[in-house]
Amino acid sequence: MTNLVEVNNLKAWIGEQQILKGISLSVQHNDVLAxxxxxxxxxxxxxxxxNRLHEEIIGARVEGEVKILNxxxxxxxxxxxxxRRQIGMVFQKPNPFPSxxxxxxxxxxxxxxGIRRKSALDEVVERSLKQAALWDEVKDKLRMPGTSLSGGxxxxxxxxxxxxxxxxxxxxxxPTSALDPISKAKIETxxxxxxxxxxIIMVTHNMQQASRVSSKTAFFLLGELxxxxxxxxxxxxxxxxxxxxxxxGRFG
Amino acid sequence: MxxxxxxxxxxxxxxxxxxxxxxxxxxxxxKALEEATQALIQRDASRLENPERLEKEINRxxxxxxxxxxxxxxxxxxxxxxxxxxxxxIKINSDLERMGDLAVNVSRNVKFYLxxxxxxxxxxxxxxxxxxxxxxxxxxxxxxSEDENKAEEVLKRDDVVDSLRHKINDFVRQIMKxxxxxxxxxxxxxxxxxxLERMGDHATNIxxxxxxxxxxxxxxxxxxxxxxP
Numbered sequence: 505m506t507n508l509v510e511v512n513n514l515k516a517w518i519g520e521q522q523i524l525k526g527i528s529l530s531v532q533h534n535d536v537l538a539x540x541x542x543x544x545x546x547x548x549x550x551x552x553x554x555n556r557l558h559e560e561i562i563g564a565r566v567e568g569e570v571k572i573l574n575x576x577x578x579x580x581x582x583x584x585x586x587x588r589r590q591i592g593m594v595f596q597k598p599n600p601f602p603s604x605x606x607x608x609x610x611x612x613x614x615x616x617x618g619i620r621r622k623s624a625l626d627e628v629v630e631r632s633l634k635q636a637a638l639w640d641e642v643k644d645k646l647r648m649p650g651t652s653l654s655g656g657x658x659x660x661x662x663x664x665x666x667x668x669x670x671x672x673x674x675x676x677x678x679p680t681s682a683l684d685p686i687s688k689a690k691i692e693t694x695x696x697x698x699x700x701x702x703x704i705i706m707v708t709h710n711m712q713q714a715s716r717v718s719s720k721t722a723f724f725l726l727g728e729l730x731x732x733x734x735x736x737x738x739x740x741x742x743x744x745x746x747x748x749x750x751x752x753g754r755f756g
Numbered sequence: 757m758x759x760x761x762x763x764x765x766x767x768x769x770x771x772x773x774x775x776x777x778x779x780x781x782x783x784x785x786x787k788a789l790e791e792a793t794q795a796l797i798q799r800d801a802s803r804l805e806n807p808e809r810l811e812k813e814i815n816r817x818x819x820x821x822x823x824x825x826x827x828x829x830x831x832x833x834x835x836x837x838x839x840x841x842x843x844x845x846i847k848i849n850s851d852l853e854r855m856g857d858l859a860v861n862v863s864r865n866v867k868f869y870l871x872x873x874x875x876x877x878x879x880x881x882x883x884x885x886x887x888x889x890x891x892x893x894x895x896x897x898x899x900x901s902e903d904e905n906k907a908e909e910v911l912k913r914d915d916v917v918d919s920l921r922h923k924i925n926d927f928v929r930q931i932m933k934x935x936x937x938x939x940x941x942x943x944x945x946x947x948x949x950x951x952l953e954r955m956g957d958h959a960t961n962i963x964x965x966x967x968x969x970x971x972x973x974x975x976x977x978x979x980x981x982x983x984x985p
Binding site: 712740742751 | 767832833834835836837838839840972
C-alpha cells in the first residue's frame, strides 16, 4: 500500500532552537495516528509542519521532506496557502469564526475557493455536518452564529469546517482537552467513524484517548521520534524503555 | 534529567503491596502443601488440620487481591508493564486459590488413606512430592525476584511431574491387581498423585504469567498467540 503521508528527516527550528531533530515516519490511508510525548517534545510543531503552519511563526524554519499524496509540500513551487486550505487543523479550543453562522462556518473554505453555487454549498455543508455528527443537532438553526453552540458542538463544527474541503488528512492538536467527558466521548466516537473518510493525525496528552482511538502511535521526546508502531503494541509491549517509562507515568 | 528516579512513580507502593499480598498467599499454599504431604510421608494425621485452616487464609487473600487489582485498574488506567502486571496478578491469584483447594484435596485424600491399608510410598511418589514442592517454591521465588530464567526452570519440570504421575499410576494399578485389599489405598494414591500433578500445572501457569509480566511474551500453548492463523 502506498503511503498517504511520508515524512523524511524533518527538522524544525524557532530561531536558534531546534524543535524537531530529523523525524521520519509514514502514514497510510485511514490510519489514525496519535502523537504522544511530554510538553515541549515537538508534537504540535510536528503536525504544524504537515500543513506548513509552523513557518508562520517569526524565526521559524523547516528542513526535510513531507510528502502528501506523493507531493512534497515543501517543494519550491508549492503555495503554502493552498496546502493549509487543503489540510485542515482542529485545535485544543474550538475556534468557529465568531461573526459567521453555523452554515457559513462550514461553507467558508469552499466560498474562499470560489464555489458560489448554493446547491453545491448546501450539499457539502450537510455532508460535512453529518460526518461530524452534528447535523441532527443544528439542521434547524443553520443561520444561528457558530458561537451559539456548546463547546463540544463548536468543536464538531470546527471538524465539519475542516472536512468540508475534502482533505486527505485531518490534523488535530489536543482536540478534546478543553471539553467535558461527554463531549470528549462524542468526539472520540466520531473519530472512529471519520477514519472511513479521512486519515487523522492527532496530538494528545491523554494516553487513554490515544489507546482508544488510534491505530498507530508515535512517541516523541526532545524533538526525536523514540518509537512508532501499532497502538496496541505501544501500549501493551513497548520496545523502547523511554516509551515504557513515559506511558507508565515514570516521567512526563 | 528526564527519565529516572526523580519522580516517584504514582502507584508504586500499590504494586509492592500487591506483590506482597500474592507472596503471602503463595506462602500459605506452600505451607498447606507441605503439611498435607508430610502427613502422608510421616503417617501423621495431626498435620491434616493445617491445610484446611490455611485454605481459609488463602480464600481471604483471593478476595482481597481481586479487589486490590480492580482498584488499581480503576485508579491507574495502567499501560505496558503495569498493565501486564495487574492482568497477570489476577490470573496468579486465581491459580493460587486453586492450588489451595488442591492442597486441601490432597490432605483429605491422605486422611482417607491413613484409615486404609498402608502402601509403600516409593521413590517415585517421594520424587513427585518433592518436584511439586520445588515447583511451588521456585515459582514464588521467580515472582519475588522477577527472574525469567527461574520461571523457565519451573516450566521444564512440568513434563517430569506428568511422567512421575503416570509411573505412580502404573505402579498402583499393579498393586491393586495383585491385592484386592489394597484397592481403597490405591485409589487414594491415584487421587493424591492427580491432585499433586494439578498443583504442578498451576505452578506452570504462574511461571507463564511471570514471563508475560517481564517480557510481554505470551508463551501459553506453545506461543499460539504469536503464530499466524
